[in-house]
Amino acid sequence: MLSHIIDVLADPIDGTPLHGADDYSRLVSESGHSYDVARQGYVTLAGGAGLRYAGDDAQMIADRETFLSGGHFAPFVETVSEHVHSAIDAAGLDDDDQPVICEIGAGTGYYLSHTLDSVAGSRGIGIDVSVHAAKHLAKCHPRVGAVVADAWARLPIADSSVDAITVVFAPRNAVEFARILKPSGQVIVLTPEIGHLSELREPLGIIDVEAGKVDRMIEQAAGHLKPVGESDLVEFEMMLDQQSIASQIGMSPSARHIKPEALAERIKALPEHMKVTARARVTRLQRL
Numbered sequence: 001m002l003s004h005i006i007d008v009l010a011d012p013i014d015g016t017p018l019h020g021a022d023d024y025s026r027l028v029s030e031s032g033h034s035y036d037v038a039r040q041g042y043v044t045l046a047g048g049a050g051l052r053y054a055g056d057d058a059q060m061i062a063d064r065e066t067f068l069s070g071g072h073f074a075p076f077v078e079t080v081s082e083h084v085h086s087a088i089d090a091a092g093l094d095d096d097d098q099p100v101i102c103e104i105g106a107g108t109g110y111y112l113s114h115t116l117d118s119v120a121g122s123r124g125i126g127i128d129v130s131v132h133a134a135k136h137l138a139k140c141h142p143r144v145g146a147v148v149a150d151a152w153a154r155l156p157i158a159d160s161s162v163d164a165i166t167v168v169f170a171p172r173n174a175v176e177f178a179r180i181l182k183p184s185g186q187v188i189v190l191t192p193e194i195g196h197l198s199e200l201r202e203p204l205g206i207i208d209v210e211a212g213k214v215d216r217m218i219e220q221a222a223g224h225l226k227p228v229g230e231s232d233l234v235e236f237e238m239m240l241d242q243q244s245i246a247s248q249i250g251m252s253p254s255a256r257h258i259k260p261e262a263l264a265e266r267i268k269a270l271p272e273h274m275k276v277t278a279r280a281r282v283t284r285l286q287r288l
């Protein structure tokens, strides 16, 4: 619910605080800008130019929901939650603090809802540019507020207000992350590594993860954020059937590059069940 996180939200145009008006059917800023809350419970907080990008479409979000609900990425979600837990412990908050966890490109809220369950009293902001994602986010957890916003624009969040930012296979805006993080806060990023889904790449014609992704991310963040220790590799095997493979590909950018009929043919030619490697790296960053 947006009321849980209203103290952290800010007007995307001028950064002034927001409050709920007319029984939270609108959020209104100190400077008088008004943002309607959709009946599904999310709010779009975009500056004057609006959103330039629609994000994941309804089918991609449905495929993401199907795949993740199969539990195939459980080791990823556990790792992300453990790192958030440890970052919040390291910050030494008081027992009655209600840490704010903000996920950027939060999709269906699978990761954010698990993280909120693992950090007592925490509150979550799920940000995604896709309204289809936001509809899921708004109902993924009682302590989540769902916001449609562009990660590359000024984030609709107050300065120094967030304890942990999570980014799972989604865009990273180091300048904005450094602005919204509390001085003791951390960013926890999960990025795919070479070898992720390797068994599917050739048969399905999907491109591999680029080399040096983490190093490049750290370089791009320099001047705003610095790494906390070394990054951790998370690697495990999944046993996937053809339907799970179809939803895994459907939820990824590869879905946009292959014609649906060609993809369906290639998936049909795979074994009924196959072992597929999942491989990603968790990196933690903090303010300079």
Ligand SMILES: C[S@@+](CC[C@H](N)C(=O)[O-])C[C@H]1O[C@@H](n2cnc3c(N)ncnc32)[C@H](O)[C@@H]1O
Binding pocket: 053, 054, 055, 056, 064, 104, 105, 106, 107, 108, 109, 110, 111, 127, 128, 129, 130, 133, 149, 150, 151, 152, 167, 168, 169, 170, 171, 252
């Ligand atoms: C690969 S998905 C990851 C979703 C989620 N983190 C997960 O792993 O289940 C990337 C998500 O980022 C969102 N996204 C892409 N570009 C964005 C942007 N500029 N601002 C906010 N969200 C964005 C997409 O709509 C999509 O939901």
